[in-house]
Structure formats: structure tokens, C-alpha cells
Amino acid sequence: MKYCARCLYPENAKPTIILDDDTGICSGCNDHESRMSLDVNWEERRAMFDEIIEETKKLTKERGNNYDCIVPISGGKDSHFQVYVLKELYGLNPLLVSYNHCYNLEAGLRNLENLVEKSGCDLIRFTANPHSAKKLSRFMLETVGDITWHYHAGIRTLPFRVAVEKNIPLMVWGEHGFAELTGIVSLEDFVEFTKWTRKEHDMRGFEPEDVIAKSGGTITWRDVDPYCYPTDEQIETCGVRGIYMSNFFDWNAKHHMELMQEKWDFAAVTYERDRTFVNYAKIDDHANDLHDYLKYLKFGYGRATDDASMEIRHGRMTREEGIEMVKKYDSNEPSSFQTYLDFMEMTREEFFEMINPMREKELWNIDGAEWSLKDWVGNHPPNEANENARVIQSDDRTFADQNKHLYYNENNPPEKTGDERLDVKKLKFKIL
Numbered sequence: 001m002k003y004c005a006r007c008l009y010p011e012n013a014k015p016t017i018i019l020d021d022d023t024g025i026c027s028g029c030n031d032h033e034s035r036m037s038l039d040v041n042w043e044e045r046r047a048m049f050d051e052i053i054e055e056t057k058k059l060t061k062e063r064g065n066n067y068d069c070i071v072p073i074s075g076g077k078d079s080h081f082q083v084y085v086l087k088e089l090y091g092l093n094p095l096l097v098s099y100n101h102c103y104n105l106e107a108g109l110r111n112l113e114n115l116v117e118k119s120g121c122d123l124i125r126f127t128a129n130p131h132s133a134k135k136l137s138r139f140m141l142e143t144v145g146d147i148t149w150h151y152h153a154g155i156r157t158l159p160f161r162v163a164v165e166k167n168i169p170l171m172v173w174g175e176h177g178f179a180e181l182t183g184i185v186s187l188e189d190f191v192e193f194t195k196w197t198r199k200e201h202d203m204r205g206f207e208p209e210d211v212i213a214k215s216g217g218t219i220t221w222r223d224v225d226p227y228c229y230p231t232d233e234q235i236e237t238c239g240v241r242g243i244y245m246s247n248f249f250d251w252n253a254k255h256h257m258e259l260m261q262e263k264w265d266f267a268a269v270t271y272e273r274d275r276t277f278v279n280y281a282k283i284d285d286h287a288n289d290l291h292d293y294l295k296y297l298k299f300g301y302g303r304a305t306d307d308a309s310m311e312i313r314h315g316r317m318t319r320e321e322g323i324e325m326v327k328k329y330d331s332n333e334p335s336s337f338q339t340y341l342d343f344m345e346m347t348r349e350e351f352f353e354m355i356n357p358m359r360e361k362e363l364w365n366i367d368g369a370e371w372s373l374k375d376w377v378g379n380h381p382p383n384e385a386n387e388n389a390r391v392i393q394s395d396d397r398t399f400a401d402q403n404k405h406l407y408y409n410e411n412n413p414p415e416k417t418g419d420e421r422l423d424v425k426k427l428k429f430k431i432l
């Protein structure tokens, strides 16, 4: 397997990553570098954003709306940042829309509540019933090896239904999820949300009718109603467009975390997580851990690869330090594994029977019943391409003392907050 000369991504990373023939550097690293360099005129982009907002204010007035735009939120650091910018810097009245997938951790609920409280914005929260969530999780696990289809389908659908119902023409998303990691979308494209990316990327090619048809009738329209997108005619009448804020603002997860902690009291967790050293991202549920473990079982890498690659690109961690993180976390089975098996009414054996055939053959060896990875990034001794690809190291080290509340370091762990929701790792989840 080939790996990026700079970060830790393997060439089979999803979605498609391209390694440069000459430098061995991946498209994600190149994309990151162009964002950081002066090639990108952020002032000009900000002016474009200002224009969109002016236009929106006009439309709000014309339509007699009380809300200027919709912000689809989870309650995480990016949600906080988006709402903060729109409300505090632009004086808009955003309507927050949140899809509740049932798999909540208390840390996530704490931050969602915090966002509503601090922003003073109205929130529409739709809760999927747990029986359907169970059926869909199990079915999609069997079909594509993913238990979070309903998450993505829910948050990519519900805000449009609300937009149509309330005639709100602007929806503001955070970052284009995939662009940052593997660089499949260029900043030059100014991509906007499309029905196509919703289906192909977020919903793995499955619209509700496809799920029903493929399930042979075990899943019905009642189970998938929340994921039915408005008609083309409805979308056209409302004229709603979905823009990504990351096209207009220099998107920096660590910066958002720090700013939102200071301004609005967003909080990270303080315990050691199962699959990554980053304590402030994707902390609202642990289904994400199982989701990420599935990525490892299929493609041989997990979130520690994603997170360490990002630290390397920012010069906060060397490639060697990143490899240590991959070694420490990528293969860990989530401690909440049994919780989800129980929820889906499935045994461990049934789970692996479903998933083993999905492991990439070039990556995995089987010896009796033991699976082992044929290759991983730590197998490859540093070479000249790695040396040439090194980024200048920043003084802001990942594990420096000033970052101890952001990243878990066993030698210098985060201080407890006194709030159990943030301090204690739980194996169960909450539906509401």
C-alpha cells in the first residue's frame, strides 16, 4: 500500500484520494496547503459572503419572514461557530434545525442545550423513533456496512423540508465534509449543496424508496418518512440554496473550538476516548466510534489517521508522532460496541459475519479465524519523499500544555470540569 509522503493517508482512503506522482503528497495535503497559502484571498471571499447575506436580508423582508436562514446543526463546535457568525457578526435570525438520530451522549446534549441557550435562537429538533432507527441501522449495516445512514439522510433532508414549509431561501452549512480530508473538491469550485451529493455521498446512493425496495418490505414508508426530500417543484418555489461557510471563511477546527469555548462556553470531553486523541470533535454520540471502527475493518484505517493527518498538515505534530497515534488508536474496538449490538439485537458473531466479506482483500490477511492487516503506515521506514514533504513545525504543539483541554495526553491529561456529562465516559446512549 502507498501512503501520502506528508500525512498518513493510504491511497485507498475514502473518498478518492490522489497521490502526486512526483512528490507522493496526497490531494488532501495539497488542498490544505493551498487554503493556508496566500493564494486564497479570504477578504474577497468574505465580501462575497457579505453579498449573499445582504441579498438574503432583502428576501426575508420581501417574503415577510421572521427567520433569515436555516442552520442545520448537531450542537458541535462547528454548529456553534456557524450560528455565532450569523447571529453575532451579521445580526441575522437563523432558525436552527437538528435531526435527532437517537444515539446521544450526554456531552452532545449538553452542548446542544448550550448552543440554544447562548445563541437565543429557535430550534426545531426532529426525533426519529428508535424502532425505525434500529431497523435502518441494522439493515444498512448488512447492506453497506454503515449504521449511520439515517444520521446523514436525516440531517441532509430535514432542513430542506423546514425551508420549504417556512419559505426560507438560504441554508448555511459548515464545511463540505469530504473536501478537507482528501481534497476531492477544490476551493475554486465554490460548491453548493446538491441533491446529487446528498444521495451519492451522504446516503450511499440510497433514497428511501431504494431502502424499501432492497429490504424486501421489512422497512416501510413509515420508517423512512423523515428522509423524503421535497419535490423539485417545492424546492424551486422556495428557491432555497445551501452554501458552505468553509468556502468563505478560513475553516479551522481548533480555532473554532477555542473561539467557541471562550465566547459561548462550548466544552470538550475530558476522558480518554476509544478511537482518537482529539477530545473536541464528534463528541455528541459514540455510534460514530462504531462507524469509524467499521471504516477500519473495511479499509484498514480509522479516525486517528484522519485526526493525526490534520495535525501534521498544521505542523502541530510530526509524521512520526502521528504514526504513534495511529498505532495507539486505529485498531481499538469501541467500548460501546456491545451497546449497539444489543440495540440492533445482534450477536458479535452475526456482526462479523456481515462485515468480514467487506474487508478489502488487498489489505487483510486471514489465518484461521484471525484477521490481520497486511500493511499499515508504520510499516514503512521514513524515506526521502517523507523528508521533502515535511511541513514547517509550528510552536503550537498538539500535546503542549496550552492544548491539554483539547487533546488527550495520558502524561498530561485534561483537567476535570466537575460536570459528569463531560468527565465520565458512558457506554449507554440517550434517545432524547
Ligand SMILES: [Zn+2]
Residues within 6 Å of the ligand: 004, 005, 006, 007, 008, 009, 025, 026, 027, 028, 029, 030
Ligand atoms: Zn497527505
